[in-house]
């Protein structure tokens with residue numbers, strides 16, 4: 001585990017405020033070991049704790065993790081059921097650590113479609129950590145970028161219909177407020193997206209919010225992704241020249 005607090009090597013690291021991670025490669029990690037895919041998800045879950053603590057120690061403000069997409073329901077039901085149990089398992093085990101580390105849990109997704117037990121585990125975690133002032137650990141769970149944008153458009157259409165807003169006044173800011181990440185305010189847009197496992201796609205993750213995110217595609221399978229990998233990817237981000245459409 002990297003010595004994140006004391007390492008001289010990392011003293012000039014400029015840490016992104018918001019890091020988003022597509023935690024890919026659980027299935028291939030398990031296959032490589034001759035284990036079922038769900039074993040990869042289990043180890044992936046354990047790694048969420050390690051990386052959340054590392055990111056919090058580095059001073060990251062928001063860590064958004066793509067844990068279940070609106071498209072993942074098409075996976076075999078055994079795998080979907082396992083993934084739906086992960087929040088119960090995760091918060092049941094790691095809540096004391098999250099509280100000790102001052103980490104605040106948030107969820108971004110269509111939570112009304114989740115099984116009752118999953119929803120309860122997630123919302124209990126949000127409630128139990130709402131006083132924490134450290135990093136926001138934002139789980140994208142039953143999340144899809146297009147569905148989120150369609151939902152925001154519907155919300156604005158309803159406001160227009162009810163004469164609450166003039167269509168002329170709809171702009172980037174009022175649109176962002178209607179997105180599921182609206183509560184994150186100025187921190188809603190990731191500075192850095194990391195996707196593990198060597199795949200190079202966005203896969204419907206935070207489409208609006210990632211308009212100007214830097215992207216780093218890391219070869220490591222998610223269960224093997226360490227605090228050192230995180231620091232290395234932040235260094236790559238530090239070498240990028242962010243111009244936001246300017247010169």
Ligand code: FPP
Pocket residue numbers: 023024025026027028029041044045048066067068069072083086087090091139197222
């Ligand atoms: C993609 O890998 C990973 C997922 C669909 C699930 C990610 C979930 C976790 C890492 C655990 C989340 C933890 C909590 C607490 C909710 P894949 O299965 O597509 O991998 P593959 O491409 O190698 O098959």
